[in-house]
Amino acid sequence: MAKPIQKKQDTLFVGSLEKGLRIMSAFNAHRTELGLTELAEIVGMDKSAAQRFTNTLHKTGYLEKDPESRRFRPSLKFLELAAAYMWSDPFVQLAMPKLIDLSRDLGERVNAARPAGTDIIYVIRIPTQLTSFAAMLIGNKVQALSSSSGRIILAHMGEAERREALETWPIDKITPRTVTDRSQIAREVEEAAQQGYGIAVNQNIINEIGVAAPVFDRIGNVAGTVQCSVSSLKWPLERVHNEIAPRLMEVANSINLLR
Amino acid sequence: MAKPIQKKQDTLFVGSLEKGLRIMSAFNAHRTELGLTELAEIVGMDKSAAQRFTNTLHKTGYLEKDPESRRFRPSLKFLELAAAYMWSDPFVQLAMPKLIDLSRDLGERVNAARPAGTDIIYVIRIPTQLTSFAAMLIGNKVQALSSSSGRIILAHMGEAERREALETWPIDKITPRTVTDRSQIAREVEEAAQQGYGIAVNQNIINEIGVAAPVFDRIGNVAGTVQCSVSSLKWPLERVHNEIAPRLMEVANSINLLR
């Protein structure tokens, strides 16, 4: 406790910045508003440190502070950073107009996602139907193994990498129907590989079917996915395969990431 | 140059964090990818400093680095921060489902925005039609005086504050039709005050009409707006007033920010 576990023997590493970022990323779906002591515990700092970093983030406008409760929450500057990301991502730029068209054609929720470690992160969402708030959020993470996008991403990995992922990546049970049997998921991925698109039924929301087609970068990796989420009450699986999947593939293929 | 202009005689202020944030916010619509030297110039640091901060941001995963060009760009972590903001903002949570419904009813682009200094920032976008990329972006800023949202926000300010805003807030000419005459904008704001909603025609995109209705917080300030953007080629101004504005007001009024 007295000694830091291991020094970052890197003179180019600014520890203070990393700690500040840790404070920022302490906020999430379940931690929307945090007090000083609470925050200190979460990020593993003493109160003094948390105090200095929250103070700095507040002064610079990244954290709002409720004068009553003296608790902190993210400010709109968090969103400005998101816009900066969007401008920098060619996949987002290319996919956006095509997804809007697709959404109009299908009348269903259409999304784009990108791989991020063991998760996928949604980068575009075109909500047309009411669903959970999480399902409308840009920047939302979902575990890869339980999502249509994740499954088609795995399907295009190298053999070793895929095995590794199938064996070690996390699978939390999100709905009662979330598949946690890894060999079952392996079969789903295999099927995705053959079909050319991924499917996930009841994995994150019950009565929801997700379909995802891959977009490749110039070296043949899956750079992202074009995805559609529909209600299984409205869409029998048959029709999803016949009507939605081909459209998604078409759109995905039309997105060429030159660089 | 040798001496910093004024020291931050605040022992609770962590300068290193602030500098790191400056690097992050150097990225925007026009600066999507930056090299070390370039970045150093933009944020006003020497190369050494920029080197240490970019290195830290890279190691912590906030900046991607192209191994070829050695240039930096924002990573998906920027988007995760956005999701954290969304969860923390009750206005977003309440408005989201209502805007989706509204979007389906109108079949037009519906948005929500929040005031941010002399700008407004879009926090929700439901794109249904193709437009400029910027008009689909969450986190995008628009100068208040040229937007329907900004105008209805001004309309509900105190007298002194409004005058100040009308006299000093920036007005860049975005389109050839952007109104830069401040007394003209004052009239638009006056009209917004009487109607209960703001209008902006051709201000940010030509052939675009924006309409915005206010959502109030518990102390009567405009916490945000519910907004709709339509093509003036499709919607005569008359119909915007008669058909869209009332629907927006209705939705805005149904959003009650308890806290």
Place this chain on the structure above:
DNA sequence: TTTTGTTGTATTATTATTTAATACTTCTTA
């Protein structure tokens, strides 16, 4: 109301961490 505990704020001596100068390497382009 008083007491007790919890959370947030302010101050300061100590020193670890950041800093900026400089030299080195790699890449670009003329």
Place this chain on the structure above:
DNA sequence: TAAGAAGTATTAAATAATAATACAACAAAA
């Protein structure tokens, strides 16, 4: 092929961050 620009690595110096502690404000309980 050479010159210039951009990125990388190293280091000595001291600034700026640290963490301990005391103080204040608030909330809950007696």
